[in-house]
Amino acid sequence: MKRVTTLIIGAGQAGLAMSRCLTQHSIDHVVLERGKVANSWRTERWDSLRLLTPNWQNRLPGYRYQGGKPNGFMTTPEFVQFIQHYAEAISAPVHDGVIVTAVDATENGYRVTTNVGQWQCRSLVIASGAFNIPNVPTVSKAIPASVETLTTHQYRNPAQLEEGGVLVVGGSATGLQLAEEIQRSGREVTLSVGEHVRMPRSYRGRDIFCWMNDTGILREHYTSFDDVNRVRKLPSPQLVGTPEHSTLDLNRLTTTGVKVVGRFCGVKPSSLSKSGLSKCEAQFSGALNNVCKMADLKMNRLLETIDTWIEDNGVTTHTDQVERFEPTAIDKSPTLSIDLASGKIKTVIWATGYRPDYSWLNVPVVNRKGLLNHDGGIVNSPGLYTIGLPFMRTRQSSFIGGVSDDANYLSDHLDGYLKTSYKPSLYAMS
Numbered sequence: 001m002k003r004v005t006t007l008i009i010g011a012g013q014a015g016l017a018m019s020r021c022l023t024q025h026s027i028d029h030v031v032l033e034r035g036k037v038a039n040s041w042r043t044e045r046w047d048s049l050r051l052l053t054p055n056w057q058n059r060l061p062g063y064r065y066q067g068g069k070p071n072g073f074m075t076t077p078e079f080v081q082f083i084q085h086y087a088e089a090i091s092a093p094v095h096d097g098v099i100v101t102a103v104d105a106t107e108n109g110y111r112v113t114t115n116v117g118q119w120q121c122r123s124l125v126i127a128s129g130a131f132n133i134p135n136v137p138t139v140s141k142a143i144p145a146s147v148e149t150l151t152t153h154q155y156r157n158p159a160q161l162e163e164g165g166v167l168v169v170g171g172s173a174t175g176l177q178l179a180e181e182i183q184r185s186g187r188e189v190t191l192s193v194g195e196h197v198r199m200p201r202s203y204r205g206r207d208i209f210c211w212m213n214d215t216g217i218l219r220e221h222y223t224s225f226d227d228v229n230r231v232r233k234l235p236s237p238q239l240v241g242t243p244e245h246s247t248l249d250l251n252r253l254t255t256t257g258v259k260v261v262g263r264f265c266g267v268k269p270s271s272l273s274k275s276g277l278s279k280c281e282a283q284f285s286g287a288l289n290n291v292c293k294m295a296d297l298k299m300n301r302l303l304e305t306i307d308t309w310i311e312d313n314g315v316t317t318h319t320d321q322v323e324r325f326e327p328t329a330i331d332k333s334p335t336l337s338i339d340l341a342s343g344k345i346k347t348v349i350w351a352t353g354y355r356p357d358y359s360w361l362n363v364p365v366v367n368r369k370g371l372l373n374h375d376g377g378i379v380n381s382p383g384l385y386t387i388g389l390p391f392m393r394t395r396q397s398s399f400i401g402g403v404s405d406d407a408n409y410l411s412d413h414l415d416g417y418l419k420t421s422y423k424p425s426l427y428a429m430s
Contacts, residue, residue, distance in 0.1 A: 004030050005418065007112055007121040009103075011037045011094045013060060013083055014388025015127030017403045020061045020090040021411035027418065032098040032114065038083040040129065045076045047157045048181060050241035052173060054207050057401040060086055061408065071207065073241025104362045109383055122421075123383035123414055126372070130389050132357035136350045142267035144280050147340050148347045152178070155349055158185035162346040165189070167282065167338065169264045170351030171196040172235035176248050178351055180240075183258050190338065190345070191253060192284060194263035198295040199237040200325060201247040203303060204310070205318025208239075215309045217302075218396035222376055232391045235353065236398070250292065250328050261335045262288035264352075270341065280341040284334070292328035300324065356389075377410045383417055385410050 006022055008015045011033035022029045033039060051058065056070040058079075063086050074082065087094060102113040109122040134151035143149055148162060152174055158181060168179045171193030183189040199208055212218045222228045240248040250260055262285035270280045285291075307322055309315075338345060358366050365372055365379050373380050376393045387406055389397065396402030 001111075001118045001120055003120045004028055005121065006123045006125065006414065007032065007110070007119055008125040008127055009100055009112075010127035010129060010388070011087065011092070011096075012040060012127065012129060012388065013038070013086075013400055014129065014403050014407070015125070016083065016087050016090065016092050016094075017060050017407035018125050018127060018387055018411060019092045019094075020063075021407045022414070023090065024061075025411055025415045027411075027415060029093065030119070031092055031094045032100060032112070032119075033094055033096055034099045036096050037087045037092075037094060038080045040131070041076055041080050041083065044153045046152065046155050046178070047076075049076045049177075050074060051079060051400065052236070052239045052241050053399050053401065054209060054241070057209055057213070057399065058082065059401050059404060061404045063089060071245075072243065100360050102360050102362055105381065110363075123385070123418060125410070125414070126358075126361075126379070126384070126386040127388050128356070130356045131354035133355050134350060135353045135355045137264070137352065139264075139266045140348075140350065142269065142280070143282075143348060144270070144341050146343070147345060149350065150347065151350045158182050158187065161185075161187065163187070164346030165344045166347045166349065167192065167340075167345050168349045168351055170194075170235075170353070171238070171250075172351070172353070173237060173239055173248075175351035176238050176250075176253060177240050178349060179253055179258050180248065180256065182349075183253070183256050188257070188259070188344075190259045190261055190335075191250075192261050192264040193250065193288065193291065194285070195291060196235055196295050197237040198249055198299040198328070199239055199302070200249075200299070200323075201239060201245050203306065204321075204323055207245065211306045211309075212395075215306060217305070218394065218399075218402070220395050222391060222393055228391065232389075249325075250330070251326060254329065259335070260288070260330060261338075262286060262291070267340070268337070278341050279339050281337040282340050282345075283337050286334070286336055288334045289330050289332070292330050296327050377406060378413060382421070383414075385414060 006027050006029040008018055008031040011031045015031050019031050050073040055065040055072050055074060058065050099115045100112060104111045110124045112119040134153050165188045166182050167190045168175050169192040179189050179191040203211060225231050238249055254260055265283045265285050268281040268283055270278050355370055363381050365381050367373055372386055374386050377386055379386055387410055391397050393406050397406055
């Protein structure tokens with residue numbers, strides 16, 4: 001069995017940021033990665049994906065974007081290279097191809113069992129992320145076998161899809177991007193939309209993230225919210241990163257021919273129609289108009305907050321005119337069902353989010369919903385931490401650039417924990 005003071009699970013941006021901060025504290029550690037550095041970015045993203053955040057915002061401890069397009073948006077290969085270069089620059093002690101199969105608490109810390117042996121550590125950082133398993137509703141099992149189903153983990157590009165109609169389920173950033181891309185490929189797309197966060201790409205001449213950064217919105221702390229668990233479950237904003245800095249919303253999609261329906265509610269079992277043919281209906285909520293009105297209202301509140309900050313601080317903008325965007329235009333009587341047995345829909349893509357996988361964690365810190373019980377990244381078990389979760393400490397925790405502040409805080413806390421309870425003789429490297 002190998003011994004180390006701190007062990008980090010996951011070599012994505014969060015795990016590497018923590019590694020750099022632990023090095024600054026002179027804490028010996030290793031980083032275990034099931035594949036290669038930035039593995040999920042390498043293997044679980046669609047071909048055309050770009051980051052939602054502008055390049056200037058993608059910074060990690062001691063490292064930031066150095067290219068000539070600070071206001072651009074990295075492609076997936078570019079971001080993988082960014083993370084790979086970071087790992088090399090900080091000499092991160094990454095062990096590739098190590099799959100963690102169990103973590104157990106011991107008298108002096110944690111025992112980590114892997115496919116290549118065991119480690120004993122005094123403190124443990126879980127940086128495996130929150131997007132491990134596609135969150136597909138159980139009703140998906142009722143979809144006819146004649147309809148192909150994919151998750152966003154499996155989707156790469158429209159060429160892999162059968163010719164014919166596509167139902168994309170999910171109205172966050174991913175769902176909208178896939179719906180637009182597939183519609184452009186010549187297929188008829190229906191997009192099922194539930195609660196969502198509408199947001200313009202640019203406002204009054206600047207990227208929306210510039211305003212959210214300057215006004216302090218991105219730094220809002222998790223302790224300032226009455227129900228932080230609800231905030232942490234909000235979908236990602238309807239944004240897309242493109243060279244044109246274009247806004248992607250439901251209005252834009254409908255102008256391209258995408259049909260928008262309400263939240264996916266279920267599948268009505270197969271039955272015979274009056275013509276004697278079988279039917280299998282996907283059913284959608286009738287509350288689409290109300291859901292869209294609420295998203296419009298929240299977007300306008302955000303813009304009003306920005307306007308007030310601009311006025312209070314005397315900031316000069318490209319335009320002194322307050323901008324407001326057209327309300328989301330939805331049919332007064334949106335479609336409530338689609339017959340999946342008719343042959344018109346050939347593919348269903350589940351863009352319904354993800355959930356974390358802690359099946360290997362044999363420590364009683366996971367709640368009944370499969371989420372870690374933590375207080376801003378400090379897990380309710382001595383020496384156990386997590387990083388890289390949505391809104392973990394602040395709003396910006398959900399984005400690449402927010403990892404730095406989180407890693408700095410948690411590494412300070414971890415260092416303090418070790419100084420009060422660490423027994424050096426037990427954790428010398430072997």
